[in-house]
Structures are given as C-alpha cells and as structure tokens.
Amino acid sequence: MTKGIKIVTIGGGSSYTPELVEGFIKRYDELPIRELWLVDIPAGEEKLNIVGALAKRMVEKAGLPIEVHLTLDRREALKGADFVTTQFRVGLLDARAKDERIPLKNNVIGQETNGPGGLFKGLRTIPVILDICKDIEELCPDAWLVNFTNPAGMVTEAVLRYSNIKKVVGLCNVPVGIKMGIAQALDVTSDRIHVDFAGLNHMVYGLDVYLDGVSILDEVIEKLANPDHSMTMKNIAALGWELDFLRGLKAIPCPYHRYYYKTSEMLEEELEAAATKGTRAEVVKQVEKELFELYKDPELAIKPPQLEQRGGAYYSDAACNLINSIYNDKRDIQPVNTRNNGAIASIADDSAVEVNCIITKDGPKPISVGDLPVAVRGLVQQIKSFERVAAEAAVTGDYHTALLAMTINPLVPSDKIGKQILDEMLEAHKEYLPQFFQKVEM
Template sequence: LCPNAWLINFTNPSGMVTEAIMKYGHWDKVIGLCNVPIGAMMKEPETIDKTLDELIYKFAGLNHFHWHRVWDNEGNEVTKDLIEAMYDPKKDSGIPANIFDMPFMKEQLLEMNMIPCGYHRYYYRQEEMLNHMLEEYASEEGVRAQQVKATEAALFELYKDPNLNYKPEELAKRGGAHYSDAACDTIASIYANKNTHIVVTTRNNGAIPDLPEDVAVEVSSFIGATGAKPIAFGKLPTAERGWLQIMKAMEQVTEEAAVTGDYGKLMTAFYLNPQIPSGATAKRVMDELLVAHEKYLPQFAEDIARLKAEGVTIKDDVARELYEKGL
C-alpha cells in the first residue's frame, strides 16, 4: 500500500525485529531505534565537563550489545576520561532506569578502551546481576516483568484522564526515556535529508568488518533521504569480536527458528545465548515457554502439542498464575 514508506521500529528485540523485516520481509526501508545510545550521549559529556557538541561519538555492535568510543573536536580520544568518570559516585553516566547499576570491572574497560552499553552488565557481571534478580524474585516488589506490569497499570489509569497535562513520575520507571527524540529525529532527518548523526540499527555494509555485510548492526550513522549511511567503526578487539559474533549468530538462529518453526533450531538458539547454560534445564525452560505462549506461536503447534502430551507444564508459580489469567 505504501511502497515508498519507511518503517521506524523500536519494538523489542529491536535489532532482531529490524533484521527479520529486512531479510524475511524483503523491506530495506527500515531503521531500528533504541534509547540507550541517546541516554549515554545526553549524560556522559557532562561527566567530563563537556557538551555533546564538543564530542564525537562512534558506536558499534548490536542492539542492547554495543560499545562506543569518544573523541573531542580536536581529535583527542577521551574514552578513558569517560571511563574514569563512570566511577565517580557524584556523576550520572546515563544508565537506563531498568538496569540495576552494578559497576563494570574498571580494569576490563580500560583494557578494551571502549564503553559497553548498560546491558553488558548481564554478561560481564552475570553472577551479580543474577543474584540481584533472584533477590527481586523473593521480594514483594517482584521481578522486572512484574514491576513493569504494575507501572503500566498505573500509567494507563492516569492516561484515562483527558486533562492529564504533565509527565507522570511512573514513566521514568519504565526505562524507555528519549524514544520519542530518537523517532522524531530519525523521521525529520529522512524527510529533510539532514544527514544527522544518529545511532540506529541498519544493514552493516562493512561498518563492522567482523560481521557479514548483510546483517543488521547498531552503529553510528548519518540519516538522510536514502536512509542510514553507517559510519565505519573498524575491527573490534579480540574479546569483543568474539562476543559480537556469537551474539549475532544467536540472533540469526533465533530469527530462523521464528520463521521456520524448527524446534531443533530454537534449541540451538537457546544454547548459543551466553546467558543460558546448555543442558536439560535450558530445554525445560524453552519447553515451558513454548507451552506458555502457545497462542502466539502457531508455527510450533505440533511441537507444543507433543510437549503437552508429554506432561510439560508451567512449573513456576508466578508464570503459571499469569498464564491462567491469559496474561
């Protein structure tokens, strides 16, 4: 209906959704957005007494799995200055509200000379982040999904009031700040051919030589009438290259499983994910998730029927309660 339309996506998982649209929807005019880079660029400069106009940012990686380096307008790299400032308790480096602020290991960041996005805590500090989530699970506050559910219920009650004319405090708890800025800036830059620097998910096209050219990456780009023109970042250090390649493989296998409904491929995607220890527990979690989300996964209908016949059910009390309520 709209052959010239651009699709600006920030439905999560934004990187995988954007890539699936390009690869399986055969639609190249799509750009994925995330608010995490915006938060970093809004907050980090002030930690070293600079403004954003005085700094040059270069991001590279995947959605929720990127790194960045920074220079001043004279070409001097200030990445290490920003890393040092991250450990000053009086300064705010822009970590999203929905991520527990577990500090990175300073020596690791100085060695890589890059600043990882907030979500890297789930990989670099996996043990501590898991312990924090288990504490939340045991508390009255509940896990993040339960917190979001309560926050959104409160927001929708407020939004029923047609006279609401202020930003509700609850919105800050949701973790989606600045999405509107990202979307409006991108749309305006395409429409007016502004060639604005924005961090987006787009086709790699050589920006990160460690990945194939046709995959989706999240990189600094100039946005104009022809869409995103990714800025070359260059090769990543050995460790970060390894992380990046396995995460991209996991994303691609996940997308293939979603499109094909291949149970074995889905299992491979689970085992590829660094967050998931391979083995029987991973398979049980996967099977329970398939059963729990049956109505959204018709491509896995035969496997779900088999699993239910084998007695697979949702063992977690909280998950089962939500499932029985149709949530």
Template structure:
C-alpha cells in the same frame, strides 16, 4: 505481543533454572522475538501492498533481531532504533556539563550490546578522561530498568570502552542473575514492577485535570525513544545527512560479521536511508562476544520464521547467557507451552522426547 503478562513469563521461567530472565537479552529476548517477528512481518506484507516505498522505523524489542528479520524476509525499507546509545551520550554530556549535540561517540556492536570506543566533545578526544570517570564512579553507567551493579575500576580501565549497561548481563552474569532472583522474590521482576507502574499511570491519566508529567513515568524506562524516532524520520525526509546510531545491515562496516546481519553503529542518514560508517576489524576483547551473540540472533530469526524446534533449541543453547543445552531445552519447552497461542509457526512442531 502478549503484553506484560507474557514478558513476566519470559523473565520468570529462566529464573526457575538459575538462568537470567530479561526482556531483551538471553532467553527472554529470544521468546519475545518468537512472538513479535511474525506480527512485524505481517505488517510488512501490508506495507508491501499499500505503501511499498514507505519506511518502517522499528523500535520494537528486541530491536536488532526484529530489524534483521525485516531486512532478510521483507522488501520493506527499515531502520532499527534504540534509545540506549542516546542515553549513553546524554550521560557523557551530563558528566561534562555540555549539550548532547556537543558529544560524538563511535559506537559498534549489536542492539543492547554496544561499546563506545571513541568519545569526542566539540571535536576533542575525551576517551581516556571519560573512561577514568567510569572507573572512579563519577560518571553514570546505568539505565533505570537494569540493576545498578557497577564494574570494578580495574575492569573498567582494562576494557577501556564505554559499555551500554546491558553488557553487565554478560560481564557480570552471576551477580546480575542473583540480583534478578532477589528482585523476583521481593519486589517482583522488572515486568511485574512495570505492570504496577503502568497501572498507576493509567489511573493518573484518567484525571482530565492532570497538567504535569507524572513522576511514575520516569520509572517506566525507554527515555529518548521519541527524540530518536523523530530525528531519524526528519533526517530521511529532509535529506539531512546526519550521523545517528541505528540498527542496519553490516554491509562491510566490519569484516568480522557477515554483510547481511544487522549491527548497531553510527550511520549517515539521508533520503536513501542509513549508510553505516566503516569501522574495520573488531577489537579482540569484544569480537568473540559480538560474534557469539550474533550467531544466537541469526538462529533466533530463523526459528521465529520457520517455527523449527531444533533451530529454536540451538538458538538458546548458543546464547552466552544460557549455561547448558539441557537448561535451554527445559526453558524452551516451558516457553512454548505458555506461549502456544502466540506461536502459530510452532503449531506442528515435534518435541524431542
């Protein structure tokens, strides 16, 4: 909703106030959710009328927040997916020269905030070995759309989990914000870079003789989405009882989050949907961050559905990537101004002056 121009605003506005601007995390993810959730819920209303027994396989970003909105405000069955966990397992497979099917990683967290705390190759525990590879820098831990800033070896060993690249925004906030500011002032924000890549791709696609995958496509990001979606659809339709990493309601997976909220974790997929595997208590080293971001996500869903200004302000204020309530208010006011045509739910809002 709003296309790349809206995404670019999502990125640039927070940077004016020294706050990280990113598509799915922090203020950028909040604003994308405000535009997107009402549209997805409208689609769900159509599904409730025309195909009430259908499945909505969602990978619209921010995937976890959007999926939570659907599960809480719609009767439609849904599973949220993301390519992030698949990319992590591909990186593990590459590090050992094996197939992705040989890899099992136990995943826990939220969308774009997941940790692998157990890594198995062909049934053998390689967790310690892979963490050492991360610490030494011999294993990859970076997505194409995220600045390649690494954790120190000391931190990698201390955490002793495999974190998705997006966690750099939380553990290296200052460094990642500085990198985003440098990029914005030189080669452009990620949204601006993506717009340029897409323009080149659309030009190439006009050639009816194009017979190869353009190299520009590798720069676009989002690899493995098609594989992930088709695997989930096949597992449901064919009742495969396969294990996939998906976004689903907690439902007792961990007692450290409410049952109704969406998390991202391993789940068994069959004709009845996704059944998350029991995890237990979250390790204290990641518990606080996950709970804090989940509070932000719950408020974000509520704000998107109600259009309540105060709820929106609180959502941004409790986000760990927003340093102050004052910055949250400045960002929110500017966001609402430039996005007003996409936000009918806020039409009757009263600004706090």
C-alpha cells in the same frame, strides 16, 4: 499546500506514545505531520482510547492541525503512510513476566531482550512484524518502517532477511542514553559529545568518545567506574564496573553488557528482586497502571514527567530525530540498526548492526569502523549468531533450531538446561507461538 506527512504507530496504546506525540509537536515546523494514526489490537483498546484522548489534547493545546486517528484496523491505517513506527509487545506484560520468571526458576538470567527471554520475545514478535511488512508492501510500499519493538536488532535482522522491505531502520534509546550519561558525568551539554558507536542492539560499544572533537575515552572510562556515573537504565541494576576491567576493555560498554560481564552478580540481583518486589515486568505493570490513571485526567495535556520511570527515556527524541532527518535529508549522524554493508568488517554484510550512520532521504548510510577490537569481537559475533538462528527459528517454527538458538546464547549454561527452559517457555507462550504447534498435514 502540501498534503503533509502521514505517520502510523503500531502499538499506539503504549505508555510511550505521549512522548512520541510530544516529539512530533516539538518538530512540527520541520516535520509537518497531517495525520497520526494510532493502531492497536482489541486487547489494547482501552489503553489506546486513553492514550489517544491524551494525544488529541496535546495536539489541541499546541494548536497544530495534526489529525489523530485511533483504530484497531491496521490495514485501514496503513494506506498511503509515509512512516510506520512499531512499538508493540506480543502477549503484553504478562508474557514478559514469564520471560523473566521461567529462566530465573532454572537459575538463568530472565530478561526482556537477553538470554532465553530475548529469544522468546523474538519468537513471538518476528511473525507479527513480517505480517505487518506484507501489509506495508501492499498498502504503502514507499513508507519507511521505523522499528522500536524489542529485541530491535533481531527484529531488524528478520525484516532484512525474510521480507521484501528494504526501507527499515531499527531504533534503540540505549546509545542516546549513553551519550546523555557521558555529558552529565562531565557536566557539559550533550551536543558537545560525540561517541563512535558500533556493535549490535543492546550489545553496542562506544569505541571512542570526543568532547568538542578531542578524544576523552580514558577520562570517561575513569568516570564510568564511579557508581554515581554508572550510566544504566531504569530496567537494569546499576552494578558498578571494575575500573581495571574497563581500562583493559578500552571501550564504553552499554548497560546491557552487565548481563555478560557480570553474569553471576546480575543473576543474584534478579533473583532477589523477583522474590521481594517482583520481576521488572511486574514492576512496570504497576508503573503503567499509575501512568494510565494520570493519562485519564481530562485536564492533562502534556507528557507527564512520571513517564521517565519507564525504561525508554529519550525514545521519542531518537524516533523523531530519525524521521525528521530522513524526511529533511539532514545528513546528521545517528546510531541506528541497519544493514551492515561492510561497516563492521567482522559481521556479514547482509546482517543488521547498530552503528553510527549518516541519515539521508535514502535512509541510513553506515559509517565504516573496520574490524571491532579483538576483545569485543567474539562476543558480538556470538550474539549475532544467536540473533540469526533465533530469527530462523521464529520463521520456521523448527524446535531444533530454537534449541540451538537457546543453547548458543552465552547466558544459557548448557544444552540440558536450555532444553528445560525451552520446553517450559514454549508451553507457557503456546498461544503466541502457533508456528511451533501447527499440525503437519500428510
């Protein structure tokens, strides 16, 4: 009898966890999980207990021998793990609300993973993920780290550059959502659709689209301009695209590209939303409150459909498919964040990219796309520069590097405004940014 697989989920008290558990239950025949450890911090203990109890009921209902453990002791959980998934939010949703409101006050887009908000989420998250990496090296050196924590591209970049962990994959539900959206728009099943994805996390393009192996890019572009097929996400306003622009682009943008190609409209939309119904973080807080009320119900033993109101639909499928394919050496194609290794010619080999990969027992093997089209190459390279400089700032706690990262981001209009936002956000997040405030000992 095999000992079964041990999976550790850091940020186990997340509202997404039931979706992950559902994904593991569905795949149990191929992925015989023996132990699932849900780990959180003291501030998340109440949520961990609620989600953990639901996870146990789900496993019991499925009649599977998966042991679900809940703990605040990360090191205890990590011992001998086969896979470690990370889905945490440093500073919780209150920090996200500041990431959204402070830039807006300065007339700049405030968003979780883009612009100043993305920078600060990275600055708070990267030291924590690197700390987790040290524990993994010591306690489960053979484990795969599957990171879903945003900004996933920048976090993967930091792990590749500043830790000794090689077995890391960054994961995002955006490409899955695009593929599903295309299938829906064409009224076909998603297994008939293939998309050539290449770019960065939240900056990925569909360079071509195939139905049953035949390219249908032009047809999909025409559909994409129709507001009914805008292929957005719960957290991004479904502002329609200019058809003539898409015809010129000759690629499928991802929902987050609206921040770069429709900056003024998105800013206007965000300012209005913040003034009327609150920022996305404030809306999500309410959604989460309702979800956790549902999760508390001792009769509930499935993932409730209301979870889809969060922005992370298809997350469990992405995470569970990836783990399943590594474990079973499936050699199927999935878009993930991994070391470029020459797949995209215009990005450094040692940088993280989001690209279609063949998933093997030795991890993702990126599929080469050559150079990105000249029309998108510059923006992708600019965001990669931003991610690299931001990761360096997170590791060093250097103020000038942080200001540089802030200012080279295309959503920040000037160094002066960048400095204003940086200073205000450093102060607002002081508790979670010790690297910027440590006294230098002489």
